[in-house]
Amino acid sequence: MTIKRLLITSGPTREYLDPVRFLSNASSGKMGCALAQAALRRGLEVVVITGPVDLEYPSQVELYKVVSTTEMCEVALRLFPGCDAVIGAAAPCDYQPKRFSKKKLSKAEFSGVLELEETPDILAALGQIKCPNQMIVAFALETHDAKNRAIQKMKRKNADFIVLNGPTTIQSEEAEIEILSREGTVVDSGHGLKTQIAEKILETLIT
Amino acid sequence: MTIKRLLITSGPTREYLDPVRFLSNASSGKMGCALAQAALRRGLEVVVITGPVDLEYPSQVELYKVVSTTEMCEVALRLFPGCDAVIGAAAPCDYQPKRFSKKKLSKAEFSGVLELEETPDILAALGQIKCPNQMIVAFALETHDAKNRAIQKMKRKNADFIVLNGPTTIQSEEAEIEILSREGTVVDSGHGLKTQIAEKILETLIT
Numbered sequence: 001m002t003i004k005r006l007l008i009t010s011g012p013t014r015e016y017l018d019p020v021r022f023l024s025n026a027s028s029g030k031m032g033c034a035l036a037q038a039a040l041r042r043g044l045e046v047v048v049i050t051g052p053v054d055l056e057y058p059s060q061v062e063l064y065k066v067v068s069t070t071e072m073c074e075v076a077l078r079l080f081p082g083c084d085a086v087i088g089a090a091a092p093c094d095y096q097p098k099r100f101s102k103k104k105l106s107k108a109e110f111s112g113v114l115e116l117e118e119t120p121d122i123l124a125a126l127g128q129i130k131c132p133n134q135m136i137v138a139f140a141l142e143t144h145d146a147k148n149r150a151i152q153k154m155k156r157k158n159a160d161f162i163v164l165n166g167p168t169t170i171q172s173e174e175a176e177i178e179i180l181s182r183e184g185t186v187v188d189s190g191h192g193l194k195t196q197i198a199e200k201i202l203e204t205l206i207t
Numbered sequence: 208m209t210i211k212r213l214l215i216t217s218g219p220t221r222e223y224l225d226p227v228r229f230l231s232n233a234s235s236g237k238m239g240c241a242l243a244q245a246a247l248r249r250g251l252e253v254v255v256i257t258g259p260v261d262l263e264y265p266s267q268v269e270l271y272k273v274v275s276t277t278e279m280c281e282v283a284l285r286l287f288p289g290c291d292a293v294i295g296a297a298a299p300c301d302y303q304p305k306r307f308s309k310k311k312l313s314k315a316e317f318s319g320v321l322e323l324e325e326t327p328d329i330l331a332a333l334g335q336i337k338c339p340n341q342m343i344v345a346f347a348l349e350t351h352d353a354k355n356r357a358i359q360k361m362k363r364k365n366a367d368f369i370v371l372n373g374p375t376t377i378q379s380e381e382a383e384i385e386i387l388s389r390e391g392t393v394v395d396s397g398h399g400l401k402t403q404i405a406e407k408i409l410e411t412l413i414t
Contacts, residue, residue: 020350023229024231104374113322116320141227
């Protein structure tokens with residue numbers, strides 16, 4: 001299919017408990033950045049929504065910076081209708097504290113029980129507004145029963161492909177992946193630098 | 208007093224719930240790094256214990272990398288007896304999950320309630336083994352009732368000075384601080400780049 005304008009979500013999100021403390025993960029944004037570079041090399045227009053990361057995205061990228069999963073979801077819902085495909089390379093937090101304290105919680109004020117609630121599922125939300133000529137590529141990072149969980153995740157998100165990788169991928173320069181199609185078939189797999197893996201993912205998307 | 212060998216704790220710590228998710232804060236390690244540079248310029252031996260940060264400490268620093276508060280505390284307890292002073296510039300998490308799941312928790316497996324327990328108080332632990340010729344400098348980041356809370360904190364940690372700053376300091380190149388002595392007197396204050404603030408803190412320590 002023809003992809004001219006590609007949306008990429010990238011990096012972690014943060015869910016703050018109070019002005020200082022948050023829940024997050026070690027996603028670096030390197031895969032999202034490598035995907036943006038690979039897409040630009042192929043002449044695509046690239047839109048990136050990123051959580052807090054320490055890297056610089058290419059200057060040609062239309063860049064949106066967010067902090068929380070809810071924000072990332074709002075921006076993604078606004079931008080996806082204008083794009084041909086989305087690659088969900090971000091690692092958004094799937095839980096957020098039920099309550100946010102404007103004051104920094106002191107040990108005396110905190111009971112030790114943190115109540116969490118689910119954040120919006122960004123790709124599932126995009127999956128609901130997806131048009132037939134749009135494509136969704138999800139990422140799954142699983143530590144066990146990986147393939148089954150990835151296929152379930154793809155269906156839940158109405159995604160066309162899912163890129164399956166392991167927890168060692170986070171914060172690393174390298175990744176080991178399998179790309180699964182809607183039917184659960186491995187359409188490609190590989191181990192290498194995230195820049196090389198990004199090329200593989202774009203090939204799958206574009207051919 | 209004479210300080211030849213200075214221990215600095217720096218950066219955030221992370222408390223993992225499972226292989227992917229953690230509690231943390233946005234401490235960048237910039238203040239710890241600026242303090243290390245300022246101390247090296249004054250000819251001190253510098254030992255740094257750092258949580259996960261994206262910056263490079265000066266190569267002359269004796270560097271220890273840790274992840275959790277418990278690890279940072281263990282390393283600090285081992286190294287402090289060989290040092291003349293410690294500056295606690297790190298922002299260690301004060302809570303950790305009661306249980307760590309080796310498997311990445313799925314939405315179905317997680318109840319939404321995260322039970323936390325206090326982590327060791329690193330400077331308070333050092334305060335207990337402090338010799339009369341050793342010095343402890345604490346940091347306090349408070350959003351309300353700042354001065355009172357800082358003084359209480361200094362006493363709890365058996366510290367000689369406390370550097371009081373606000374939440375905007377985190378992740379910033381700049382800081383606005385007050386240095387309080389044991390008696391609660393403001394011995395110095397200032398607003399500026401963390402490199403300048405680091406010089407102020409070392410002056411207080413060394414004169």
